[in-house]
Amino acid sequence: MAKKETDYKQLAEEILALVGGEENIDNVIHCITRLRFYLKDDSKADKESLEDLSGVMGIVEANNQFQVIVGQAVDEIYKELTALLPNQQEEKEAESPSRFKDQKTFMGKVRYGFNQVIGVITGAVMPIIHILAASGIIKSVLAIGTTSGWITESGSAYLIINAMADTVFYFLPILIGYNAAKRLGGNPVLTAVIGGVIMYPSILEAAEEELLILSVGPVDFPYVAYTYSIFPMILAAWLVKILEDRVRKWLPSYIQSIFTPIIVMSIVVAVTFLFTGPVITWISLGLAEGLQVLLSWNAAIFGGIIAGLYQILVIFGLHWGIIPIYVNDFALLGYSYLSAIVSFSIVGQAGAALGVAVKSKKPKIKELGYAGTISAFCGITEPAIYGINLRFRRPFIAASIGSAVGGFFTGLLRVNMWSIIGSIIGLPSYIDPDAGINSNFWYAVMITILTLVVSCLITYFWGYNDDMKMEQKREKPKNPGKVVPE
Structure with missing residues (x-):
C-alpha cells in the first residue's frame, strides 16, 4: 500500500509540473477517470511529455478543460495533487480559464456561461454517480428477491434493503444541493437544509393531495413534490450563493449569523416553491417526454x-x-x-x-x-x-x-x-x-x-493484425536556442 501511495504522489508531482505548475492552474476537478484542469495558459502544458508518463492514458483538450486521463486511480491521484495545491479550494466553482472570463464578444460570453452551467451540473451529480449506480443494482436485486419469493414485501429484510436502495433517490435534492453549493463556493449546509424544507413530509403530503400554496386571480400555485429531482436544487444552490453574499454586505456583523440564514431561506424557499421549481420540473418532464x-x-x-x-x-x-x-x-x-x-x-x-x-x-x-x-x-x-x-x-x-x-x-x-x-x-x-x-x-x-x-x-x-503499428507519440520539438542542463 505504501508503494502505491508513493507512486501516486510522484505521478501527481510530475503531472503538476508538466501542466505548468500551480501558478498555471485556475482550478482542477476530476470525474471517474480524468483530472480536469482549468489552465490559465494551455500552451504552458507539455502535452507530449504528459502522454509519455506511465499512468497517463491520454490527453484531451475540450470544453475549455485540459483533461489528463489516468483511469480508475483518479481519486488517489487527485488527493495527492490537491495536497500539492494549498491555494486551491475544492469547494471553489469550476471556472473556465481566466482568458475566457475576459471575453467581450457575445459568443465568448455565451461560451463562458455554458461552461459554467455544465461545470456546476456535473459537479453536483458526479460525487454521487457511483452511489446512484449501486442503489440501482440493489433495487434490481431486490426485485429478483421479491419475484422469486426469497424476500416478502412485508418482511424486515425488504424494508431495510428497500431503504438502502431508495434513500439516495429519495433524498436526492439534499445531496444535489449540497454538492452544487460546494462547486459554486456557496453554503452547502444551508442549501441542504433548503432541500430538506422542500422535502418535508407535510409538504409532500400537500403535493400528493394537490393542494395549492396560493392563488392569484386565475393563476394557481400548487405544491410540487421535489423528491427525486435535480435541477430545482441546482438553481436553489445558485440563489443561496448570490443572496448570502449580498445579505452579509447589507447586515451589521453582529446579527449576520442569525438573520442571514433566515432571510436567505425565506427568499429561496419562496422562489423555489412558486416559480423556479414548477418551471424546471415542467421542463424536465418535457425533456423526458421529448426523448419518448x-x-x-x-x-x-x-x-x-x-x-x-x-x-x-x-x-x-x-x-x-x-x-x-x-x-x-x-x-x-x-x-x-x-x-x-x-x-x-x-x-x-x-x-x-x-x-x-x-x-x-x-x-x-x-x-x-x-x-x-x-x-x-x-x-x-x-x-x-x-x-x-x-x-x-x-x-x-x-x-x-x-x-x-x-x-x-x-x-x-x-x-x-x-x-x-x-x-x-x-x-x-x-x-x-x-x-x-x-x-x-x-x-x-x-x-x-x-x-x-x-x-x-x-x-x-x-x-487489427500484429503487423500494424500502434500510433506513435510525436517527439517534442527541440528549441535550438535553449540550453538544456545535463
Missing part, C-alpha cells in the same frame, strides 16, 4: 446513431454533460431508455479490445487488450479506448459499428434500464423492479452478446 417522442419516430435508427457516436463524446470528455439527463430520467420516471441505448457503446469498446487481445501474439498488446476489456466490462471505457482502440484506429471504428448494431436493436426492441450503470456489470439494471426478470432483461443479455461479438469479430478479421 424521438423514440416513437424511429427508435431503432435513433438508437443506432446515438450508440454508434456516443464514445466520440467520451473521447472529448463531453459525455459528462449528458449524464444529468440520465439521472433526471431515473429521478422523474424511474427508468431511462437513453441510458440503455448508450450502455451498449461500452460493450462495443470492450468487444474491440477483446478482439485485439485474442488475435495478437504480442504479450504487451494482449495485456493492454485484456485490461481494457475487463475495465469496459465494469463500465469504464477509457483504458480500452486510449490503451488500444484509438491507437490502432480500426478497432475504434469496429467498436462504433458494433455499438450502433447494439443501439439499433435496443431501440427496435424498446429495451429499458432502471439504473445508471451499464455494460456487463450493469446487466441487473435491465431488471424491472416491479415485474422482475422478464423479456426486457433477456433482450438486454442478447444485445450485449450481439454487440460484443460483432465488435470483436470485425476487429479480429479487419481491425
Whole structure:
C-alpha cells in the first residue's frame, strides 16, 4: 500500500509540473477517470511529455478543460495533487480559464456561461454517480428477491434493503444541493437544509393531495413534490450563493449569523416553491417526454446513431454533460431508455479490445487488450479506448459499428434500464423492479452478446493484425536556442 501511495504522489508531482505548475492552474476537478484542469495558459502544458508518463492514458483538450486521463486511480491521484495545491479550494466553482472570463464578444460570453452551467451540473451529480449506480443494482436485486419469493414485501429484510436502495433517490435534492453549493463556493449546509424544507413530509403530503400554496386571480400555485429531482436544487444552490453574499454586505456583523440564514431561506424557499421549481420540473418532464417522442419516430435508427457516436463524446470528455439527463430520467420516471441505448457503446469498446487481445501474439498488446476489456466490462471505457482502440484506429471504428448494431436493436426492441450503470456489470439494471426478470432483461443479455461479438469479430478479421503499428507519440520539438542542463 505504501508503494502505491508513493507512486501516486510522484505521478501527481510530475503531472503538476508538466501542466505548468500551480501558478498555471485556475482550478482542477476530476470525474471517474480524468483530472480536469482549468489552465490559465494551455500552451504552458507539455502535452507530449504528459502522454509519455506511465499512468497517463491520454490527453484531451475540450470544453475549455485540459483533461489528463489516468483511469480508475483518479481519486488517489487527485488527493495527492490537491495536497500539492494549498491555494486551491475544492469547494471553489469550476471556472473556465481566466482568458475566457475576459471575453467581450457575445459568443465568448455565451461560451463562458455554458461552461459554467455544465461545470456546476456535473459537479453536483458526479460525487454521487457511483452511489446512484449501486442503489440501482440493489433495487434490481431486490426485485429478483421479491419475484422469486426469497424476500416478502412485508418482511424486515425488504424494508431495510428497500431503504438502502431508495434513500439516495429519495433524498436526492439534499445531496444535489449540497454538492452544487460546494462547486459554486456557496453554503452547502444551508442549501441542504433548503432541500430538506422542500422535502418535508407535510409538504409532500400537500403535493400528493394537490393542494395549492396560493392563488392569484386565475393563476394557481400548487405544491410540487421535489423528491427525486435535480435541477430545482441546482438553481436553489445558485440563489443561496448570490443572496448570502449580498445579505452579509447589507447586515451589521453582529446579527449576520442569525438573520442571514433566515432571510436567505425565506427568499429561496419562496422562489423555489412558486416559480423556479414548477418551471424546471415542467421542463424536465418535457425533456423526458421529448426523448419518448424521438423514440416513437424511429427508435431503432435513433438508437443506432446515438450508440454508434456516443464514445466520440467520451473521447472529448463531453459525455459528462449528458449524464444529468440520465439521472433526471431515473429521478422523474424511474427508468431511462437513453441510458440503455448508450450502455451498449461500452460493450462495443470492450468487444474491440477483446478482439485485439485474442488475435495478437504480442504479450504487451494482449495485456493492454485484456485490461481494457475487463475495465469496459465494469463500465469504464477509457483504458480500452486510449490503451488500444484509438491507437490502432480500426478497432475504434469496429467498436462504433458494433455499438450502433447494439443501439439499433435496443431501440427496435424498446429495451429499458432502471439504473445508471451499464455494460456487463450493469446487466441487473435491465431488471424491472416491479415485474422482475422478464423479456426486457433477456433482450438486454442478447444485445450485449450481439454487440460484443460483432465488435470483436470485425476487429479480429479487419481491425487489427500484429503487423500494424500502434500510433506513435510525436517527439517534442527541440528549441535550438535553449540550453538544456545535463
